Amino acid sequence: MASHIVGYPRMGPKRELKFALESFWDGKSSAEDLKKVAADLRSSIWKQMSGAGIKYIPSNTFSYYDQVLDTTALLGAVPPRYGWAGGEIGFDTYFSMARGNASVPAMEMTKWFDTNYHFIVPELGPEVKFSYASHKAVDEYKEAKALGVDTVPVLVGPVSYLLLSKPAKGVDKTFSLLSLLDKILPIYKEVISDLKAAGASWIQFDEPTLVLDLDSQKLKAFSDAYAGLESALSGLNVLVETYFADVPAEAYKTLSSLKGVTAYGFDLVRGTKTLDLIKGDFPKGKYLFAGLVDGRNIWANDLAASVSTLEELAAVVGKDKLVVSTSCSLLHTAVDLVNETKLDNEIKSWLAFAAQKIVEVNALAKALAGEKDEAFFAANAGAHASRKSSPRVTNEAVQKAAAALKGSDHRRATNVSARLDAQQKKLNLPILPTTTIGSFPQTVELRRVRREYKANKISEEEYVKAIKEEISKVVKLQEELDIDVLVHGEPERNDMVEYFGEQLSGFAFTVNGWVQSYGSRCVKPPIIYGDVSRPKAMTVFWSTAAQSMTARPMKGMLTGPVTILNWSFVRVDQPRFETCYQIALAIKDEVEDLEKAGINVIQIDEAALREGLPLRKSEHAFYLDWSVHSFRITNCGVQDTTQIHTHMCYSNFNDIIQSIIDMDADVITIENSRSDEKLLSVFREGVKYGAGIGPGVYDIHSPRIPSTEEIADRINKMLAVLETNILWVNPDCGLKTRKYAEVNPALKNMVAAAKLLRTQL
Numbered sequence: 001m002a003s004h005i006v007g008y009p010r011m012g013p014k015r016e017l018k019f020a021l022e023s024f025w026d027g028k029s030s031a032e033d034l035k036k037v038a039a040d041l042r043s044s045i046w047k048q049m050s051g052a053g054i055k056y057i058p059s060n061t062f063s064y065y066d067q068v069l070d071t072t073a074l075l076g077a078v079p080p081r082y083g084w085a086g087g088e089i090g091f092d093t094y095f096s097m098a099r100g101n102a103s104v105p106a107m108e109m110t111k112w113f114d115t116n117y118h119f120i121v122p123e124l125g126p127e128v129k130f131s132y133a134s135h136k137a138v139d140e141y142k143e144a145k146a147l148g149v150d151t152v153p154v155l156v157g158p159v160s161y162l163l164l165s166k167p168a169k170g171v172d173k174t175f176s177l178l179s180l181l182d183k184i185l186p187i188y189k190e191v192i193s194d195l196k197a198a199g200a201s202w203i204q205f206d207e208p209t210l211v212l213d214l215d216s217q218k219l220k221a222f223s224d225a226y227a228g229l230e231s232a233l234s235g236l237n238v239l240v241e242t243y244f245a246d247v248p249a250e251a252y253k254t255l256s257s258l259k260g261v262t263a264y265g266f267d268l269v270r271g272t273k274t275l276d277l278i279k280g281d282f283p284k285g286k287y288l289f290a291g292l293v294d295g296r297n298i299w300a301n302d303l304a305a306s307v308s309t310l311e312e313l314a315a316v317v318g319k320d321k322l323v324v325s326t327s328c329s330l331l332h333t334a335v336d337l338v339n340e341t342k343l344d345n346e347i348k349s350w351l352a353f354a355a356q357k358i359v360e361v362n363a364l365a366k367a368l369a370g371e372k373d374e375a376f377f378a379a380n381a382g383a384h385a386s387r388k389s390s391p392r393v394t395n396e397a398v399q400k401a402a403a404a405l406k407g408s409d410h411r412r413a414t415n416v417s418a419r420l421d422a423q424q425k426k427l428n429l430p431i432l433p434t435t436t437i438g439s440f441p442q443t444v445e446l447r448r449v450r451r452e453y454k455a456n457k458i459s460e461e462e463y464v465k466a467i468k469e470e471i472s473k474v475v476k477l478q479e480e481l482d483i484d485v486l487v488h489g490e491p492e493r494n495d496m497v498e499y500f501g502e503q504l505s506g507f508a509f510t511v512n513g514w515v516q517s518y519g520s521r522c523v524k525p526p527i528i529y530g531d532v533s534r535p536k537a538m539t540v541f542w543s544t545a546a547q548s549m550t551a552r553p554m555k556g557m558l559t560g561p562v563t564i565l566n567w568s569f570v571r572v573d574q575p576r577f578e579t580c581y582q583i584a585l586a587i588k589d590e591v592e593d594l595e596k597a598g599i600n601v602i603q604i605d606e607a608a609l610r611e612g613l614p615l616r617k618s619e620h621a622f623y624l625d626w627s628v629h630s631f632r633i634t635n636c637g638v639q640d641t642t643q644i645h646t647h648m649c650y651s652n653f654n655d656i657i658q659s660i661i662d663m664d665a666d667v668i669t670i671e672n673s674r675s676d677e678k679l680l681s682v683f684r685e686g687v688k689y690g691a692g693i694g695p696g697v698y699d700i701h702s703p704r705i706p707s708t709e710e711i712a713d714r715i716n717k718m719l720a721v722l723e724t725n726i727l728w729v730n731p732d733c734g735l736k737t738r739k740y741a742e743v744n745p746a747l748k749n750m751v752a753a754a755k756l757l758r759t760q761l
């Protein structure tokens with residue numbers, strides 16, 4: 001019985017890599033300094049794994065930015081606009097592709113499957129001249145070897161690489177990315193031969209696209225690719241690793257008959273149906289890497305349950321061919337529980353971050369080999385029992401209320417057009433009403449005030465005074481700009497999920513539980529460990545204070561249940577939808593309290609609803625059903641005259657348009673300006689949309705200030721496909737990352753554009 005780790009977080013236990021990268025980018029430290037921090041991190045990770053007894057330790061899972069970008073570098077597939085002259089790719093070219101430079105924008109970034117990690121999308125066309133331009137994989141293998149650790153080098157597999165790419169701009173529509181397979185395989189062969197020469201005996205290809213809905217032509221590409229590599233791979237043990245979901249039956253057939261492959265890795269946490277496929281038929285004499293330790297969550301493994309699964313699997317493949325592994329790279333979980341100084345011991349005992357998961361993997365392998373660490377298993381069983389019975393986890397009333405929601409429907413009594421009429425009587429808004437998404441710039445001073453209040457350095461009184469002053473500034477500014485529906489600016493919030501989580505029961509917060517989102521950026525998801533309830537009103541105080549400062553409508557500002565769920569580490573002892581319903585009930589209380597307090601417009605952000613969409617189409621309907629239902633629960637009880645807004649941050653909205661309509665919000669504002677055409681095409685194709693809609697008229701991710709003409713032009717395009725009386729005018733998203741010097745002129749032009757068009761309609 002052996003043990004394996006699919007991949008490991010790169011940032012370091014205290015985000016050492018983040019700080020080293022940012023300091024290098026700012027010109028405050030040298031390339032050598034950065035390389036040193038990176039090498040130290042790699043060395044400590046390898047030593048940690050080998051010290052824990054892991055047999056198959058990955059290398060080349062470190063990255064200065066992203067593993068897909070590393071593969072682009074490996075293949076020399078640098079888009080021409082970066083002016084790369086050939087040779088080994090250095091930091092200049094690499095970081096220009098990742099982040100752009102003074103003259104060229106960055107390559108596109110997109111979400112890595114259904115995680116919150118983002119990768120750099122390769123841009124390929126028939127003209128790309130591939131060359132072996134980064135020796136990182138072999139360098140890291142050698143580096144580990146020099147430290148006395150023989151590793152399994154990891155490469156993004158050739159087919160997944162191509163399937164995750166996009167055709168470069170201007171490339172003919174008939175071009176097929178997979179046609180490049182023959183051109184990239186020679187580079188893969190070169191790196192394989194280098195790795196062999198350096199002494200590698202194993203190699204891992206990550207082919208996570210195998211869990212998607214792939215047609216037969218795409219599946220065939222896998223057969224072709226590995227047949228093409230077969231001779232190069234001879235003499236090596238070859239692991240093809242899949243993760244994030246079940247491998248569909250067809251893909252399983254393809255996978256298990258790949259040439260040259262000797263081992264298969266599966267995510268058995270999310271891919272429970274794969275277990276049946278394995279039990280049904282597993283290729284003789286091949287290794288099974290059983291991903292039982294969850295790489296995407298922070299809960300301690302249920303070791304007893306894992307052992308019994310492993311025993312079943314051992315009966316199928318034989319103990320000598322069974323390897324205990326993680327469900328996916330540990331990149332998607334927090335790094336080390338040791339640094340959590342603020343969590344109490346009970347909650348801590350329920351958790352395992354990456355460093356603890358390594359120990360779990362090894363303990364499982366040992367147990368199966370007959371060397372069970374009884375004390376470790378007993379402690380684990382004790383922790384599970386305590387979690388089950390802890391009064392902090394269970395709240396009977398909440399359980400009952402949430403259970404009562406299942407299978408029922410929740411909708412506002414009146415249809416949206418009648419509601420909009422009732423609201424208009426009360427709000428009396430002009431056509432093309434203007435608004436913003438919620439947050440205003442978060443200044444250094446503002447962050448300081450929040451920090452000092454949290455650290456008890458300033459009194460509650462001082463804090464309230466400072467925040468009220470900030471709100472009043474933001475209100476005045478919006479009045480001066482002549483915006484129609486105002487926001488309070490969210491100065492009291494550090495993060496749109498954390499702010500609510502901190503006030504709800506059932507949530508815990510880490511100090512260092514960071515997870516890489518992209519490049520040097522990390523997020524720190526809250527942990528939902530228990531039944532969720534709302535002890536008291538969360539936003540009423542600030543919203544009513546803000547409303548009292550203006551005669552214009554002030555939007556109440558809440559984060560929706562689905563977004564809170566999708567941006568947290570969620571408990572696994574009950575289905576996700578149950579947790580979501582609980583959060584929905586808590587938000588519903590808040591919505592109703594805001595209404596009672598005289599707030600007539602309430603925005604419930606569902607920024608992350610789309611990103612929770614399951615990877616497989618067969619699971620979409622179920623997810624959309626309960627997530628949209630959860631949203632409706634939050635506001636089904638308000639009066640017709642209360643206007644419910646929602647906001648979503650993504651552009652790819654076409655595939656879930658019916659669900660968005662089904663959310664039954666009165667107004668939706670959506671990120672749009674980077675992909676006008678996509679959104680407009682939905683309406684051009686005749687989708688009926690009767691509620692208010694505000695497709696963002698300018699990109700808040702960029703410091704660029706849009707002109708009045710440009711915004712007017714955008715609005716005109718929308719007016720061509722949408723009814724005049726439902727269109728709203730607003731930016732793409734919240735303004736918190738921008739500076740006032742950008743926000744003031746941009747909003748001024750936005751209002752001017754709306755006013756200009758009003759005179760023309």
Ligand code: GLN
Pocket residue numbers: 437438439490496557605607647648649733734735736
């Ligand atoms: N109301 C939030 C804000 O304006 C929404 C943020 C988001 O959509 N990500 O910041």
Ligand code: ZN
Pocket residue numbers: 437607647648649671732733734
């Ligand atoms: Zn947004």
